[in-house]
Amino acid sequence: MDLRLALEIVSLTDSGKVRSHNEDNITTDNQAGFAILADGMGGYNAGEVASGIAVTMLANSLKTALSVGLPDQDPGLLVKSEIEKTNGAIYQTAQSQPQFSGMGTTLVCALFHDNRIIVAHVGDSRLYRYRQKGTEHSLFEQITRDHSLLQEQIDSGMISREDARLSSNKNLVTRALGVDPMVDVEVQEHEALPGDVYLLCSDGLNDMVGDEEIQLTLSVLGTNLELAVQRLVQMANDNGGRDNVSVILVRVLRHFPARRGFFAWLSAWFKK
Amino acid sequence: MAKLIITLDGLLLSEFELDKERITIGRKPENDIPIDNLAISGEHAAITIFNNDAFVEDLGSTNGTLVNEQPITKHVLHHGDEIEIGKYRLKYVNVEELGSKIEAHEKEAHEFEKTPTLRPNQIPTTLSGEKPTSDMMAHTIPLIMPEAARRVETTAAFGSTSAAAAESHAVIQILNGQNAGKELDLTKTLTSLGKPGVQVAVITRRPHGYFLTHVQGDHYPIVNGQPLDAHPRQLADHDVIELGGVKMEFYLK
Numbered sequence: 001m002d003l004r005l006a007l008e009i010v011s012l013t014d015s016g017k018v019r020s021h022n023e024d025n026i027t028t029d030n031q032a033g034f035a036i037l038a039d040g041m042g043g044y045n046a047g048e049v050a051s052g053i054a055v056t057m058l059a060n061s062l063k064t065a066l067s068v069g070l071p072d073q074d075p076g077l078l079v080k081s082e083i084e085k086t087n088g089a090i091y092q093t094a095q096s097q098p099q100f101s102g103m104g105t106t107l108v109c110a111l112f113h114d115n116r117i118i119v120a121h122v123g124d125s126r127l128y129r130y131r132q133k134g135t136e137h138s139l140f141e142q143i144t145r146d147h148s149l150l151q152e153q154i155d156s157g158m159i160s161r162e163d164a165r166l167s168s169n170k171n172l173v174t175r176a177l178g179v180d181p182m183v184d185v186e187v188q189e190h191e192a193l194p195g196d197v198y199l200l201c202s203d204g205l206n207d208m209v210g211d212e213e214i215q216l217t218l219s220v221l222g223t224n225l226e227l228a229v230q231r232l233v234q235m236a237n238d239n240g241g242r243d244n245v246s247v248i249l250v251r252v253l254r255h256f257p258a259r260r261g262f263f264a265w266l267s268a269w270f271k272k
Numbered sequence: 273m274a275k276l277i278i279t280l281d282g283l284l285l286s287e288f289e290l291d292k293e294r295i296t297i298g299r300k301p302e303n304d305i306p307i308d309n310l311a312i313s314g315e316h317a318a319i320t321i322f323n324n325d326a327f328v329e330d331l332g333s334t335n336g337t338l339v340n341e342q343p344i345t346k347h348v349l350h351h352g353d354e355i356e357i358g359k360y361r362l363k364y365v366n367v368e369e370l371g372s373k374i375e376a377h378e379k380e381a382h383e384f385e386k387t388p389t390l391r392p393n394q395i396p397t398t399l400s401g402e403k404p405t406s407d408m409m410a411h412t413i414p415l416i417m418p419e420a421a422r423r424v425e426t427t428a429a430f431g432s433t434s435a436a437a438a439e440s441h442a443v444i445q446i447l448n449g450q451n452a453g454k455e456l457d458l459t460k461t462l463t464s465l466g467k468p469g470v471q472v473a474v475i476t477r478r479p480h481g482y483f484l485t486h487v488q489g490d491h492y493p494i495v496n497g498q499p500l501d502a503h504p505r506q507l508a509d510h511d512v513i514e515l516g517g518v519k520m521e522f523y524l525k
């Protein structure tokens with residue numbers, strides 16, 4: 001299945017204004033239809049290694065699986081099991097090589113399949129959906145929920161959403177790849193509509209730029225994703241750029257039903 | 273180096289570097305900034321530079337001196353303050369203050385938490401480093417208070433550097449067509465111009481200025497007769513932008 005005509009994907013990653021190197025890693029494939037973003041952590045260059053392994057390994061295994069097609073397999077399960085395998089590989093590396101001990105990475109992955117988006121994430125890297133409502137209004141929603149100490153505190157009512165912005169333990173994640181031999185991957189599935197713009201980002205964006213500003217950028221620069229992605233990174237840096245910042249934007253250009261035999265395909269085609 | 277930007281009815285007349293200890297403004301030609309206008313007294317006002325602080329004082333002029341639309345006799349100038357003498361406006365620009373203010377903002381926000389009862393007599397020493405006289409106190413205390421209030425505002429805003437952009441305020445005024453004369457305040461970080469689907473450009477507000485960028489369409493916007501390329505262009509006061517046959521002027525208020 002080739003999704004090149006159905007998806008427009010642009011991405012940008014930047015080390016920010018304070019950090020000397022970039023521990024984020026991103027990869028996108030608009031033919032196979034996926035986007036992956038990882039934000040590594042750990043001393044020296046270990047963070048880069050963890051996010052690098054995560055992105056490369058997951059991209060390769062997804063590409064291989066998608067090239068043979070997904071006949072009956074649930075794509076959500078496929079993504080989940082591939083991320084678990086990736087976790088194992090990072091964990092093994094961290095255990096076997098002392099210079100990588102303690103490394104880990106967050107991950108957010110979006111896979112587009114059969115008019116749906118499969119979102120898998122671990123940690124505090126996010127996926128948002130921008131959806132136009134009529135000509136005037138738009139909806140900008142955070143689809144993933146951070147696996148972070150702060151989010152847990154919000155959920156349990158210990159801290160209000162307003163106070164959360166000022167909290168000092170923003171960056172403590174409760175789940176990450178490579179830290180334990182097993183990982184709990186959160187997978188969701190949503191309908192993807194033509195016109196939707198999906199935004200994947202590391203916390204370097206959402207810590208520095210408010211949701212309203214991101215939404216404004218997408219509504220004004222939505223016609224030019226290349227410019228929108230540059231502007232988002234620029235805003236994070238203008239506001240201080242305290243962390244690495246990575247952004248991937250995916251626009252759904254048209255429906256992309258999977259082919260399931262001729263009749264199913266034909267009926268799906270007529271429904272368009 | 274601080275400077276004054278002198279404008280009349282929104283038109284830039286000149287810029288004046290504040291490189292002396294005392295600068296006088298008035299109608300007589302021997303003033304440092306002579307302004308030949310009947311509404312202005314012979315010796316109208318003076319600016320005194322002290323360390324990196326500037327003070328403006330009215331020299332008993334007939335029509336008075338305003339700062340930010342308030343009549344004053346003496347006033348400590350802050351970056352962005354606008355002195356009004358007759359119909360002339362002199363904007364005080366101090367880039368160094370802007371930088372140190374952002375640092376001070378974080379430091380002071382911290383100190384505020386520690387010392388909730390800040391006594392007034394602690395304030396003036398930080399302003400000039402000299403022991404304040406009771407005469408000075410009377411002026412400095414009310415000046416400090418709005419300043420502290422402004423800092424509280426900036427903590428609420430997202431990111432401390434946004435304070436810089438909030439200080440200056442830019443406007444687009446349409447020069448021709450049926451909307452001629454209409455003004456558009458550039459208060460948002462991103463303002464789009466043009467017709468969607470035909471030609472669109474945006475003005476982005478950044479800490480160090482305003483930038484025009486082409487977004488959509490075959491034709492690029494024209495600034496002062498020069499077409500833009502794919503790169504953003506920083507806008508200067510009174511630049512004329514042309515977009516789809518509509519001319520508009522960018523200026524700072």
